[in-house]
Amino acid sequence: MPPRPDGEALAPAGGWRERLGRWVEGRGVSRFIIALIIVNAIILGLETSPSVMNRVGDVLLAANAAILGVFIVEISLKLIAFGPRFFRSGWNVFDFLVVGIALVPTSGPLEILRALRVLRVLRLLSQVPKLRIIIESLLRALPGMGWTALLLILVFYVFAVMGTMLFGEQFPDYWGSLGASLFSLFQIMTLESWSSGIARPMMEVSPWVWAYFVPFILVSSFMVLNLFIAIIVTATQSIHQDEEDLERRQLLAELRSINDRLKRLEGGSD
Structure with a gap:
């Protein structure tokens, strides 16, 4: 396994979990996640435009939900691969919290939490080595x-x-x-x-x-x-x-x- 961003190696337990951990943290998956984060940032920006939402609002909301689903799957795969050791990395905890905030219901008095969806853009900090x-x-x-x-x-x-x-x-x-x-x-x-x-x-x-x-x-x-x-x-x-x-x-x-x-x-x- 390559070294973690915080300098601590998170070695999976072995066997299929080790292969899963290496795959989910591989270069291909990381680049795919970075691309989705950038697309998600663009979508969140377009959602602030009433004219755009009137035209393609349903498409943007569906794309936003699909990207969130991919993020959830990615975090879940890491949890399966690393188990409790997942939380030894500060960057993993950061990703977990950012994605978890998006799952909080945003209806009623919690509607203000909709604005926190933009925090998903900050996942670039954990995915791009130079930003880390x-x-x-x-x-x-x-x-x-x-x-x-x-x-x-x-x-x-x-x-x-x-x-x-x-x-x-x-x-x-x-x-x-x-x-x-x-x-x-x-x-x-x-x-x-x-x-x-x-x-x-x-x-x-x-x-x-x-x-x-x-x-x-x-x-x-x-x-x-x-x-x-x-x-x-x-x-x-x-x-x-x-x-x-x-x-x-x-x-x-x-x-x-x-x-x-x-x-x-x-x-x-x-």
Whole structure:
């Protein structure tokens, strides 16, 4: 069996279940499922158009139900092939929940759950290896991103208190309270109309306010946000390294197995 996306091999029990597991996770079935996910995404988008639904609504609903049926069969075959070990893979659990949501009745007060059908499109994340690597990188980077986020919160708080004290009386719309200052700083961090909308009108009254904005932008928009990028890149590199280590261990295990067979053959010939 090929290694699972999360790095853990889910080996079926053996016999026909092993053959079933290899077939359902084979390249052909995976490509077929990816194609169905893309078609399903297009169908869900077309269902938002009243004119399209008036013309071919019955066909789209039937196709949507048929695709859902294929997804259910795929998940069922994996459950049969792997048994309880199916749930050891986080990606398998994700697929199970996404498909399971589609089976929840959507009539009456639960009609709002119809919108959750679009979550089936997210199955591409578990089927496309490159997308899996991106998601796994983000998950692995969460601890480091949490500490970086705490640093960013401290920077926001310090500058918000300073901004409220310095500019609150002259510019109450932007700096009249701690909440207003935090929102203004968030707009400045995104670099969205901060110069024409906030900084330059304030500089007409107090030309020195650039000394407040420039350090904040350097710290928040360039230094801290680049730390987020660096953490994600490091996590991605570690995932690639783990995959290479796994392949190396599997290759060594195969070489040891071949070496053991050769020794047994040599012993038998003697």
